[in-house]
Amino acid sequence: MRPTTVPSEPTVEIPIQVVLPSSDLDEITPTNSVAVISPCRQTLRPSHSNDSSVATLRSPFHVIEKGKVSTFQACRRATRKAWIAWIACDFAGVLLGYDCFYINGVLGMRQFKQDFGGFSTNPENVNGHLYTNLEKSVMVSIFALGVALGAPITGNLAENYGRRISILIGCSVHVVGIALQLIAGSPHSHVTNIALLSMGRLVGGVGLGMLSGAVVTYFNETAPKELRGALSSSYQVGLVCGICLSTCINLATKDLSNSGAYRISIGIQFLWVTLLTVGIYISPETPRWYVSKGRHDQAAIALSAFLGPDPTSSKVQGDLDKLIESYRNELSGDWIDCFDGGLARGSNLRRTMLGLLVQFGQQFTGINFMFYYGTTFFLQTNMPNPFALVIGITLVNAVFCLVSFWTIENIGRRPLLIWGAALMALFQLIALLGTVTDPMTTRYVIYLFICLFAATYASTWAPCAWAVTGDIFPAALRSKGIALGTTANWGLNFILTAITPYLVDSEYANLKERIFYIWFALCLICGLYSYFEVYETKGLELEVVDRMVKIDRVTPRQSAAWLRMQAINNFVDLESPAVLEHKLSLNIQAKRVSAASSSDGTSS
Known part of the structure; x- marks a missing residue:
């Protein structure tokens, strides 16, 4: 064991072996690092000693350590099998983003309007055919409902049969959904076509709901602590890539004069689901x-x-x-256990509330308003080329998702959620105030701040909400807790998607750009909630997170300081302050006995 110097008045060296649970630290070994313990508050004295000459240690300990493992180093250490599994899981994000958003481009295709629309005198009709607003709403929003329904299914599946099997079953269900969507179209009636497409999107959504919960659990249980947050970011990058791919493929096929215009966009999903299935099939549980x-x-x-x-x-x-x-x-947990313990700090209910509310917060930021209704908003504010502007926001989102690979593991989950919410609120408020005047320069300023809002979301709430949900649950409830979080996210997505047109349109609430007041207020609430309730978990093993929340009952505002604590001897995540004091007493007592023996030997 390695001697560690304790700066105190006076100083004594105690031979101990140190293992550090800090996010900034790798496992300490005698060959690669030195730990230096510096005192701070809360004096910790050996209970048997009244001798003022005995060294005083204080807790928690601040630790300076050489040999920190960076995210890049952790990437290099990961095996080829690990990367195959993780990249395959990212295709679940591609599928989710693609299937969610391809419908927006398809709805504007001339051939789709003709095949799926009933008789209409609307000026936008094609050869007298166009679907109603209700039919359009059903075709768009029913996917989110499917994801919300599918997520809880994966809780028991993943617990009983494994995360890998759950992903493969989700892929199979999604394939059925794609097939139903492909069947829709000519030569059926428009009512049959809408029914088949809607049913296919519902079934496909159920499959992707199963995938979402299982993939997040798989990431969290296989990634080293230095990469867990980055892999949550990679899942979000996959989702944004899916959105971009759907836009590009729709642009390439929109002018075809047959059903291939929309069937190519639908059928290409078989490629993404095949890559996911093969990658997970050859990967371990x-x-x-x-x-x-x-x-x-x-x-x-x-x-x-x-x-x-x-x-x-x-x-x-x-x-x-x-x-x-x-x-x-750990005992196997049931759904009811997710709500056990009341509102006490560290209870399962508090942890479930945290997982659900950060997922609600991701939707409350208002980001999907820009993705779903950005084109309409830009038309209402007289912006030129609204379709191109929405593509620009999507690209900004994609680029800053890559930034989150670094920020989530170096800045941490908690500050990103707090400051991310504050910045998004600020940018939305500035964009809203800019709509008061008409000059074109002001319009571009509005667009600039909307892009800044999208960039902030992509590098903060987009990955961090999933990272916090994956980190916070105990082992027995992890798959079920993540499933509940996924249900919360997509359930609220479905509700907001359904009601937003009624809030914005002039025929109903007529909020138009004033809807940004709602997103502004909700972003502020999300930031306040993050300050009081979100734990910092970067760089911690999942078992250490459980100890911090459940055993030590650390408050969220103290969690960042808790990361800098270190305890004595192996398996530090099971040590309590009382155990540390006892071990310190034994070490000092042993040193005194040794010193006394040496003194007696010299005297004789």
Whole structure:
């Protein structure tokens, strides 16, 4: 064990072995690092000693450590099998973004209007055919309803049969949905076409709801702590890429004079789902799921696939022992357990509320208003080329999703959510005030601040909401908690998608650009909630997060400081302050006995 110097008055060296749960620290070994403990508040004295000459340690400890593992280094350490699994999971994001948004471009195609529209005298009709606003609303919003319905299904599936199997079943359900959408179109009647397309989008949404919950769980249970947030960002990047792909493919096919105009856009989804299915099929199950089922040999093999060394190596066996120990007292949880414990700090109910409310917050930012109704808004404010402007916002979103790879692991979840909400509120307010006047220069200023709003969302709330939801639940409830969060996100998406036209249109509430007042207020509320309730979890193992919330009962505002704490001896995530004090007492007592023996030997 390595001697560690404790700066105090007076100073004493105590031989200890140090393992640090800090987000900035990797595992301490005698060959790669040195830990220096510096005192801060809360004096911790050995209970048996009244000797003022004995060194005083204070807790929590601030730690300076050499050998920090960066996100880039963690990427290089990941195995090829790990990257195959993670990249395959990103195609779930591509599918989600593509299937959600391809319909917006398809609805404007001449051939689609003719095949899916009934008789109409509306000036926008094609050969006398056009669908009604109600039919349009059903075709667009029913997908979000399907995702909200599918997410809870994955809770029990992932718990009983594994995360990997849940993803494969979700892919199968989504394939059925794609097939139903492809059947729709000529030569059926427009009512049959709308029914088939809507049913296909509903079934496809159910499949993607199952995928969303299982993929987020898979990411969180297989990623090293340095990459967990970055992989949440990669999922969001996949979603934005899906949106961009849907726009590009619709542009390429919109002028075709047959059903291929929209069927190509629908059928291309088979490619994304095939890549996801093949990638997950050849990938291992998560080690944590194997441990939860008592299948420790298979857990070691899965750990080896993600960590690299042989299953019998000391590194793999050490990590396996930690997982087994952390699951030893975990019981399989039921849905009702997600709401257990009342409002006490660290209870399952408080954690479930956190997972649900950050997902609500992602929708309350108003980002989907720009994606769904951005074209209409720009037309109402006399902006030129509204379709191109929406594409520009989508590209800004995609670029700044890449920025979140760095920010989420270096700045942290909590500050990104707090300051992200504040900045989005500010940018929306400025954009809103700009609509008061008419000059074209003002219009471009409005667009600039809307782009800044989209950039802020992409680098803060887009990845962080999923990262927090994946981090906060205990092992026994993780798959069910993430499923509930996914349901909350897409359920609110469905509601907002359905009611926003009635809030904006002149025939109803006629808010028009004044709807930004609503998003502004909701962003402020999201920021305040994040300040009081969101924990900082960057760089922590999932088991350490559970200890911080459940055992130590750390408050969210103290969580960032808790990351800098360190405890004595192996398996620090099970040590309490009382245990630390006892071990310190034993170490000092042993040192005194040794010193006394040496003194007696010298005297004799």
